[in-house]
Amino acid sequence: MKExxxxxGPIAMAIMRCLLLISCLFCSLAxxxxxxxxxxxSRFCLVPIRGGTPTEKDFNDAWRMVSKVIMxxxxxxxxxxxxxxxxxxxxxxxxxxxxxxxEFPSNPILDQIAHDPESGRVIGVNSAVGIFxxxxxxxxxxxxxxxxxxxxxHPNSVEFIPRFKGFVISDHTGxxxxxxxxxxxxxxxxxxxxxxxxSRVFDLPAFDALVVNAQNSSAVVxxxxxxxxxxxLDRFDFARGVNVEADGSVSIHGNRKTYTVRLSRESxxxxxxxxxxxxxxxxxxxxxxxxxxxxxxxxIAIRRSGxxxxxxxxxxxxxxxxxxxxxxxxxxTEIPEYRAVFILTAASAYxxxxxxxxxxxxxxxxxxxSRLGPLLGxxxxxxxxxxxxxxxxxxLLDKRISGEAACDGxx
Numbered sequence: 001m002k003e004x005x006x007x008x009g010p011i012a013m014a015i016m017r018c019l020l021l022i023s024c025l026f027c028s029l030a031x032x033x034x035x036x037x038x039x040x041x042s043r044f045c046l047v048p049i050r051g052g053t054p055t056e057k058d059f060n061d062a063w064r065m066v067s068k069v070i071m072x073x074x075x076x077x078x079x080x081x082x083x084x085x086x087x088x089x090x091x092x093x094x095x096x097x098x099x100x101x102x103e104f105p106s107n108p109i110l111d112q113i114a115h116d117p118e119s120g121r122v123i124g125v126n127s128a129v130g131i132f133x134x135x136x137x138x139x140x141x142x143x144x145x146x147x148x149x150x151x152x153x154h155p156n157s158v159e160f161i162p163r164f165k166g167f168v169i170s171d172h173t174g175x176x177x178x179x180x181x182x183x184x185x186x187x188x189x190x191x192x193x194x195x196x197x198x199s200r201v202f203d204l205p206a207f208d209a210l211v212v213n214a215q216n217s218s219a220v221v222x223x224x225x226x227x228x229x230x231x232x233l234d235r236f237d238f239a240r241g242v243n244v245e246a247d248g249s250v251s252i253h254g255n256r257k258t259y260t261v262r263l264s265r266e267s268x269x270x271x272x273x274x275x276x277x278x279x280x281x282x283x284x285x286x287x288x289x290x291x292x293x294x295x296x297x298x299x300i301a302i303r304r305s306g307x308x309x310x311x312x313x314x315x316x317x318x319x320x321x322x323x324x325x326x327x328x329x330x331x332x333t334e335i336p337e338y339r340a341v342f343i344l345t346a347a348s349a350y351x352x353x354x355x356x357x358x359x360x361x362x363x364x365x366x367x368x369x370s371r372l373g374p375l376l377g378x379x380x381x382x383x384x385x386x387x388x389x390x391x392x393x394x395x396l397l398d399k400r401i402s403g404e405a406a407c408d409g410x411x
Contacts (some may be wrong), residue, residue, distance in 0.1 A: 195214055296339060324345075337398075383402075
């Protein structure tokens, strides 16, 4: 009997080891299958930008690589100014961070850019270098005029004025028109003393006029060469926008307050507001409370307990794949091109789609979410979004736009 037990013992131990191994394999498989649906069901992914890891020139902080990001209309190359490393950068077709190239852009303060929506031309001015142009299909700016080639001394702003079919450039010496043929000519000014050294201009088509930021915190209006002082703004204040009210008065929106003026001319009827075609920073809008998202047909609000969809029957909780009490929601934002709302937490990022489903973006938890705001802008044409992680630059991709292969190996 003892002999038989001695023989069975090793066999039993071997069987137990096999059963334990099978159990471990089963658990591992089950875990993989449980994790697979999120990855498979998500249309989105994060891919690292080549060269997007900070270096000693960035003091090893990724946020220092992106002090200012400008998206040029119709141009699939963002303009990226850095804090410490110097130079101007872009993301090329290989999704690599590389120098933008050329003489312009060069300075985040001196560079000013506007575009012609009809022709697609983009004009840039730099008060120390001159005037530059980029036409559709081009990837670099070319120099049109240097400061020694024109009467210009310090071109400090540019705006496209549809009525003029050209760009109005402000310079210390006056106002200039750059037409679609590329010819530069001064705009007639009857009283240079009143105009002084102009800066930004605003179109006022209802009066066939321009509102101009003039020196000494004053605003002037130019009619066919005649310049009239219309408002003295508070010291160091300046106009940031203008619009015509229903009663014909003009509101000049300063940096600090709004000034209301009445012009000597009558406005045209119906009143047409001027538009600005200045190209500047346009980060994705982050909402910390409530967001209307037409692309998915929902209005959502952030609660301590999570997210709710607002409707006529009252708030309806949105099912989340995480505990909002332990992983608080910082903000939500809509990217209409992706037909999705993105939920940003302290630890990761998620996508809410029109069917109400919420999935974690593969790789987001590993990459992390920058407290400075991770979504830095949608690159035109390519529809790829720059995503700033804890310490790496990435691109947020939609497989329906970029293709399934673009996400291979992501995360």
